Amino acid sequence: EAQVTQNPRYLITVTGKKLTVTCSQNMNHEYMSWYRQDPGLGLRQIYYSMNVEVTDKGDVPEGYKVSRKEKRNFPLILESPSPNQTSLYFCASSTLGTGNYGYTFGSGTRLTVV
Amino acid sequence: AQTVTQSQPEMSVQEAETVTLSCTYDTSENNYYLFWYKQPPSRQMILVIRQEAYKQQNATENRFSVNFQKAAKSFSLKISDSQLGDTAMYFCAFMRISRTGNQFYFGTGTSLTVIP
Numbered sequence: 001e002a003q004v005t006q007n008p009r010y011l012i013t014v015t016g017k018k019l020t021v022t023c024s025q026n027m028n029h030e031y032m033s034w035y036r037q038d039p040g041l042g043l044r045q046i047y048y049s050m051n052v053e054v055t056d057k058g059d060v061p062e063g064y065k066v067s068r069k070e071k072r073n074f075p076l077i078l079e080s081p082s083p084n085q086t087s088l089y090f091c092a093s094s095t096l097g098t099g100n101y102g103y104t105f106g107s108g109t110r111l112t113v114v
Numbered sequence: 115a116q117t118v119t120q121s122q123p124e125m126s127v128q129e130a131e132t133v134t135l136s137c138t139y140d141t142s143e144n145n146y147y148l149f150w151y152k153q154p155p156s157r158q159m160i161l162v163i164r165q166e167a168y169k170q171q172n173a174t175e176n177r178f179s180v181n182f183q184k185a186a187k188s189f190s191l192k193i194s195d196s197q198l199g200d201t202a203m204y205f206c207a208f209m210r211i212s213r214t215g216n217q218f219y220f221g222t223g224t225s226l227t228v229i230p
Contacts, residue, residue: 031216042205042222050215090159096215102149102207103218105159
């Protein structure tokens with residue numbers, strides 16, 4: 001089954017404790033992206049990657065890091081989480097270029113930073 | 115810059131009735147894609163329907179159809195014969211394609227409740 005696998009689904013952590021949210025896709029998609037979803041703000045892009053070793057900032061990159069060492073994986077790293085990073089996070093992937101069918105999303109990670 | 119506006123934060127509809135969710139966007143691009151995504155309480159983001167900007171014909175998927183007005187930059191979603199399972203947050207999204215890759219832009223969402 002074609003899918004984006006995102007883990008964990010729920011995470012509660014304390015301020016300053018480094019964490020990683022994993023994301024893996026099995027569709028050989030070039031493009032991968034991380035979003036955060038907050039009430040009234042919709043989905044805002046954190047980082048994206050067009051291919052291996054190619055990453056770039058989205059609209060809200062502060063406090064986050066990513067890496068793309070393999071085509072299928074795109075982990076999101078919070079080096080020192082803070083309470084304002086409490087949010088619902090989505091990983092998504094897609095092909096590049098025309099004939100695009102949009103994103104396939106992961107199932108989301110509900111992160112709470114206390 | 116591209117923007118996507120969903121002016122209806124919340125809507126409700128009686129079961130079996132028809133409802134239309136509005137979406138407008140702003141772009142200077144000529145080649146792009148438009149999407150509607152559904153997010154039920156399970157929070158999974160599910161693609162509902164897709165429209166290619168160069169196609170004049172409105173996309174349809176079973177009970178879901180769009181009214182795509184390119185000149186007006188409008189992309190509304192019509193849900194016919196509403197079902198309880200349609201209760202969800204709906205996001206309109208715009209995607210432009212460039213040499214530097216895809217760029218997605220999302221609206222802030224419309225929360226739809228289907229009333230039994």
